[in-house]
Amino acid sequence: MSISSRFSVGIHILTLIEINKDGVSSSEYLAGSVNTNPAVIRKIMGMLKKAGLIKVQPGIAGAELAKDLSDITLLDVYKAVNVVKDNELFSIHENPNPDCTVGRNIQNTIEPLFFSAQSALEKVLENVTIEDVVKDVFEKEKLNVKR
Template identity: 40%
Template sequence: MSNLRFATAIHILVLTEKFKNQLITSEFIAGSININPVVVRREIKFLREAGLIGAKKGKEGGCFLAKDPNDILIGDVYRIVNQENTFAKLNQTNPICPIGKQMNENLEDLFNKAERDLISSLNKKTLKEFSNEFE
């Protein structure tokens, strides 16, 4: 799972919601997150492709929230950022062992349920509700 990508995406979205009447630059966002602007630009591109962020290029450019924050569910952001299963990495088990040959299948079921539960829990909050937690 990429908790860092999810945290970065949420940070970007909260900033664009808080500064909704302004274009904000990747440098400004990077300063808030304390990461390299290149990482921010990569996430902005990803969020733009998902329809959550808009961007204006050029010297006076920046990004903005492209969707109503009341319509953005935190779990949907998580799902967009983590398109592969969070728990997808499994061991190469021994196919001859009675436990080993069944382990990955059983773990996948367990992990898939855990991820569904996580997304369901995160979807109880909108971006607007989360953003309201910041002064």
Template identity: 55%
Template sequence: MKISSRFSIAVHILSLLAIQPSGHSTSDWIAGSVGTNPVIIRRVLGQLKKVKLVTVRAGSGGAFLAKSLSEINLLAVYRAVDVVEEGRLFHIHEEPNPACPVGANIQAVLELLLSRAQEAMEKILADVTMEELVNVLSKQIEARA
């Protein structure tokens, strides 16, 4: 099991739009940087557009950031691309036997404990903004230039 690469692709797209704000960022051009098909990019852009993280120009083409980087955190991106149903990172088996004491109560206990683990993960995502990420990325680019 892995969380869909839609998430990392979305972060890649936002980074491009931040670092290359002047360019004509068409789905074709973005796809060239991400290494995938333009349709994949359009689909992710559609999801980012729906939550107003980007604007996309139909017809003439091009995508643009709709918020400043400091206003975008990774959890918002993660939610936007819908890679994990909210509160449902762990799949708890759905039909334990209600006639068995353990079966009747295990779901509630697992939900309680596992949601904590999930929340810890999401808190880290919420605490990282695209601004910080782009800073790290820019330093990395300079260091290897």
């Protein structure tokens, strides 16, 4: 199991839209950087648009960020691209036996534990913005050039 790469592609897209803000970020252009099919990008762009993170219009080439860089967190992206249903990162086995002490109670015991693990993960994502990502990409780029 693994969380869909739509998440990392979503981050990639937003970052590139920002860095290329003086140019036109069409689905084909973005697909060229991500290295995938433009239709895949358009599908993800649709999700980002629906979540209010980018502005795109049918027929008009290019996407723009719909919010300030520092107002888009990785959690926003995570939720936007639907990689995990709300509160369902962990799946709980259905229909345990109600005639057994454990079967009867295990779900109610486990659920809050899974929920808090999931929250811990989401809090980390919430504390990182696309601005942070953009800055870090530039940092890494500098290091590359120096070598």
